[in-house]
Amino acid sequence: PIARRALSAAVRLPAAVRLPARAVAGSAAGNQQATADSGKFDALDKRRRQLLYRSKQRGWLEMDIMLGGWASARLADLSEDQLTQFAEIIEMENPDLYCWLTGQQDVPDDISNPLLRTLCAPSLPTSL
Numbered sequence: 001p002i003a004r005r006a007l008s009a010a011v012r013l014p015a016a017v018r019l020p021a022r023a024v025a026g027s028a029a030g031n032q033q034a035t036a037d038s039g040k041f042d043a044l045d046k047r048r049r050q051l052l053y054r055s056k057q058r059g060w061l062e063m064d065i066m067l068g069g070w071a072s073a074r075l076a077d078l079s080e081d082q083l084t085q086f087a088e089i090i091e092m093e094n095p096d097l098y099c100w101l102t103g104q105q106d107v108p109d110d111i112s113n114p115l116l117r118t119l120c121a122p123s124l125p126t127s128l
Contacts, residue, residue, distance in 0.1 A: 085115035
């Protein structure tokens with residue numbers, strides 16, 4: 001209420017532009033806050049968004065493109081276990097990961113991450 005009075009005193013809009021008080025005070029149309037139906041998202045969506053952001057912000061342009069592009073296309077389809085594996089991949093060092101993803105080096109045997117091995121597996125061309 002105090003903020004509204006201060007704002008009203010500082011800014012006087014023409015009557016044609018003013019919104020009804022209920023539209024400003026908390027209806028979905030008057031603000032950009034999440035509505036009550038925001039729980040309709042999958043429980044893993046927050047984690048997917050975090051992983052997507054981190055996969056696109058690695059600090060190496062090449063890695064941002066490779067991992068970010070892959071994540072954009074496929075994170076929505078990953079299970080919880082696969083998301084955990086992807087989180088482990090995100091924690092790996094860029095030079096090692098780059099060499100593995102580009103096929104310059106094989107993934108060491110002591111790394112047991114099936115998703116990493118899938119990412120690093122040579123793929124066949126989609127069209128010949």
